[in-house]
Amino acid sequence: MISVLLVDDDEELTEMLSEYLQREGFHATAVHTGEEGEVQALSGRYSIVVLDVMLPRLSGIEVLRRIRASSQVPVLLLTARGDNIDKITGLELGADDYVPKPSSPGELVARLRAIMRRVQPQDAPATDAIRTGLLALWPAKRQATWQGSELDLTSTEFSLLEELARHAGQVVSKQNLSINALGRPLTRYDRRIDVHISSIRQKLGPRSDAKAWIQSVRGLGYLLIAE
Template sequence: MPHILIVEDEAAIADTLIYALQADGHTTEWMTLGGSAVERQREQPADLIILDIGLPDITGFETCRQLRRFTEVPVMFLTARNDEIDRVVGLEIGADDYVVKPFSPREVTARVRAILKRMAPRAEPAPAATTPAPLQLDTLRMLISYHGQPLTLTRHEFRLLQCLLEQPQRVFSREQLLDALGVSADAGYERTVDSHIKSLRAKLRQVSETGEAIQTHRGLGYSYNPEQA
């Protein structure tokens, strides 16, 4: 429960605040001196301070100044004065709100709730769970895994599959895939690509019979579709 420190030298007003705040679900502590409140905040920080301006030792303004040297605890000023200059000074030295006596206990508790809600840290949304891609490429180890299982690939099969994986959904012509293998298309090896693709598909099906990671585009070439893997 939020803990509220009330700094007020009039017992009747303090009793009213204590009753209203505790009924609203807060714990409270009451002090009559500004200097004591500053020391208390150093030792056992409250979640919010309701601070009267006219205190017996130092003013509420000075109390707030001293608090702001070491804490950003929300401060609500409580005063019998309604002068605009007092409200301006109070807000300029770091107050979060300003309530003029006589006040409604309901209004005070509503303002306290609003301040605490505004000051509460916002929860970060939980990161969305991500599913690892079925085909994982490890260029340092020259390894490709499918559903966590390393594939046993020839040098040409590895480079062919690597080319497809690095640009998912892109359609590569046989000539482009030969180029990735370091083989000249002029040498007449275009159909060799088909043979490597057939071998790759067979090795992928040994791991998963339902996947169709390598897509054929008739008259165009091949592509890797991660959604079908």
């Protein structure tokens, strides 16, 4: 059973979400402060964290920052509808996705399941690796190495890089990246992929010619250089 940590100061909302998640086959636990959310998220007891950005005292963004300092547990943000600053900041800090508030419990469950499918694929032997140049990825284990060293990626970053690696040297459209890596069509003005790709670029570092390993092809998509 997937164990979900809900971090939101709205106790009525978390009670309703907990009941809905239980009916959908999840195990849900709710806490109501950022401080407690940080402790519980780092406890290793949860498969995924649902984190409200608008928490009193210690904000959700700061909680996310602290979580990402030592853990890659998947994090789904609850953001104010239309607040693009919090959404982009959260993605840049390593959130896997976001859902605007208010949203339906059904949408939340769909996003949780999509993230968990990326984290826990079941269709590849653990020994099968994707290799291109200095990059190696093991999809079944969700592990990657770059230049022989472990590459620390969020679940969403791993899925995007896996899709690019499977088509190394070829342009992959943003729409195909969104469908194949994130499990949903790309919507207008959606910057999720761009922000995650920017984070991956930083982790890979520059090439010897100072260019990025992941190239943006204007109007088409992204290309992982195969060397």
